[in-house]
Amino acid sequence: MAKKQSSEVTRDLLRAHDLRPTRQRMALAKLLFPKPGHKQHVTADALFAQATKAKTGVSLATVYNTLHQFTEAGLLREVSVSSATYFDTNTSPHHHVLDEDTGMLTDLKPGRLALTGIPRPPRGSQVTSVDVIVRMRKKA
Amino acid sequence: MAKKQSSEVTRDLLRAHDLRPTRQRMALAKLLFPKPGHKQHVTADALFAQATKAKTGVSLATVYNTLHQFTEAGLLREVSVSSATYFDTNTSPHHHVLDEDTGMLTDLKPGRLALTGIPRPPRGSQVTSVDVIVRMRKKA
């Protein structure tokens, strides 16, 4: 568990994204962004558990609301993997490897995997994201 | 709605995959594989609705059971897209475009999109699948 970022830094982060620095958002932001380079993949449930353990008074609904607001603000990226959604603090373009045995999601080193031939969207539409998930499992 | 494949062909298809040709499986197979080249993406719910409309007596549990059995048999391929799973009658390797406005899933012409640099799995593990989903949406 990394040391939490200072309140001032966190407050500025929220303000910079037009998010009111409420007690709940401050607490969740500190958990999500403990220090500049620290990237992680977190589910709503896991974050709620962390917040609860840290005695932060935050409801599950607020965790969901906040994750989505942070995502809209560009602070997070949503990655859907079958029946679980991960919120990724690494918002730069990259792809994922999913360990199907453990459910663990790992970043693929950027630049390693390359995609060519992504179709151009019809006019009026745009490509929202290109998600590549490499699924791995232990051999039978 | 394409004409259904004959019962004999459907029966043989099931037998060839060690699946007893029950009334329910016959009905669902005819809906899924109406004729040789006809590919589609179907959700459990949509298939259940089709079967119900066709006055086939099939329960939702059986639809799920059957879709998974067909998938295990290699007749279908499961494609997960956020909170919805599509079963694809096209089991050959290919990727998808998701229209986020309508939820419609479309095949990407194979050969068009290319991937390089897929990581080699650690010894003892294997790559189960590499899923690429290009998400598109109407411009704001």
Next chain:
DNA sequence: CAACAGTTTAGAGTTATTCTAATCTACATT
């Protein structure tokens, strides 16, 4: 036509997530 493994089913249970509508709070304004 047994006999039994395999199959189906209604309905309850689960899990992840969203919704509602009442309550609260950050902060701009006075």
Next chain:
DNA sequence: AATGTAGATTAGAATAACTCTAAACTGTTG
């Protein structure tokens, strides 16, 4: 600093997509 209000939080109900259970049914084999 007190006030007004848009924005935020919350408990709990609701929804959606499955999965499970255990009892009833059926395709196949002998």
